[in-house]
Amino acid sequence: EAGVTQFPSHSVIEKGQTVTLRCDPISGHDNLYWYRRVMGKEIKFLLHFVKESKQDESGMPNNRFLAERTGGTYSTLKVQPAELEDSGVYFCASSQWTGGYEQYFGPGTRLTVT
Amino acid sequence: SQQGEEDPQALSIQEGENATMNCSYKTSINNLQWYRQNSGRGLVHLILIRSNEREKHSGRLRVTLDTSKKSSSLLITASRAADTASYFCATGTYLNTDKLIFGTGTRLQVFP
Numbered sequence: 001e002a003g004v005t006q007f008p009s010h011s012v013i014e015k016g017q018t019v020t021l022r023c024d025p026i027s028g029h030d031n032l033y034w035y036r037r038v039m040g041k042e043i044k045f046l047l048h049f050v051k052e053s054k055q056d057e058s059g060m061p062n063n064r065f066l067a068e069r070t071g072g073t074y075s076t077l078k079v080q081p082a083e084l085e086d087s088g089v090y091f092c093a094s095s096q097w098t099g100g101y102e103q104y105f106g107p108g109t110r111l112t113v114t
Numbered sequence: 115s116q117q118g119e120e121d122p123q124a125l126s127i128q129e130g131e132n133a134t135m136n137c138s139y140k141t142s143i144n145n146l147q148w149y150r151q152n153s154g155r156g157l158v159h160l161i162l163i164r165s166n167e168r169e170k171h172s173g174r175l176r177v178t179l180d181t182s183k184k185s186s187s188l189l190i191t192a193s194r195a196a197d198t199a200s201y202f203c204a205t206g207t208y209l210n211t212d213k214l215i216f217g218t219g220t221r222l223q224v225f226p
Contacts, residue, residue, distance in 0.1 A: 004156075031212065043157075043202070043216040056213060091157065100145035100164070100211035107156035 002026070004106035006092050012112045018080040021109045023092030025074070031055075031095040032075050033103060034067060038088030049075060050098060082113045120203060120220040128225050133190040135220040137203030140184065144211040148177060148188050151200045151219075160188070160201075195226045 005024045013019050025032045034046040046065070047057040051072035060067070064083070069075040079086055089110050093103040121136045137146070145164050149157040161177045163170050163186065170177045176189040190197055200221050204214040 033212070033214075035214075035216075042218055043204075045213045045215070048212055056210065058213070093157075095212070098212055100162075100206045102147065102159050102162050103212070103214060104159055105149070105157035 004092055004094050004104055006090075006106040006109050008109060009107065010110045010112070012114065013082055014114055015084055016081045018078065019082055019111060021077045021079075021090055021092075021111070023075045023077070023106060025092070025094030026096075026104060029094035029096050029104075030072065031098055031103075032069060033093040033095075034075070034077055035059075035091040035093065035105075036088050037091070038085065043091065046077075055098070079111070082111075084113050087111055087113045120201070120217045122220060123218065124221045124223070126223040126225065127193055129193060129195055131193055131224075133193050133197070133222055133224070135188045135201050135222070137186045137188070137217055138184060139186075139203075139205050139215075139217075141207050143181070143184075143205045144208050145206045146177075146179060146186050147204045147206075147214065148175075148186075149202045149204060151202065153199070157202070190222075193222075193224045195224050198222060198224045 007022045030051050032049040037043045045059040048055040049069045052069050066078045089108040091108045093105045095101045095103045147162045148160040151157050163177050163179045174191045179186045200219045202219045204216045
């Protein structure tokens with residue numbers, strides 16, 4: 001069974017540009033999460049999809065971030081326009097059920113904004 | 115406020131020794147999950163323990179949970195050089211079981 005995959009593994013962009021990150025969850029997992037770790041701080045929750053619906057987007061930092069999950073399969077996270085403080089590692093995770101079950105993480109996308 | 119804090123921040127041991135890492139949290143939890151992160155790689159899920167459980171095992175891993183002290187420990191027995199990694203605890207609260215709150219992590223170095 002394939003795990004959570006993320007693309008790209010690394011992205012370097014200039015301030016003001018746009019970047020789109022992609023996450024493919026484990027097949028059959030309705031729940032998809034985005035987390036990020038910036039500046040060596042703790043890994044922080046961004047949002048949670050159940051199928052194509054946003055269950056919780058309380059962790060999204062501002063309206064420069066847009067997450068979508070059309071069709072309830074893969075998800076994209078767009079940052080537009082990117083700022084220096086957006087640099088960090090963006091993780092995606094998926095789980096089969098809601099209600100406190102195992103979340104399986106992808107390898108992450110390292111975003112560097114210069 | 116930070117939910118999870120791991121202790122110690124760093125730990126160095128010899129192969130064959132046991133490694134114990136602790137995690138403390140502030141608010142009541144529904145579940146607590148331990149993850150491993152090898153340098154530059156993704157998070158690998160190790161164990162999930164629920165608030166009504168006190169101990170779980172998986173291979174050389176043993177996790178305990180003390181809800182009265184709001185703490186958990188991860189014990190790795192007979193450590194190997196391949197166990198060298200950062201270990202994180204993450205909690206899901208009763209208010210939001212799926213919004214995991216991560217601790218700062220413990221960096222474990224196992225010398226051959």
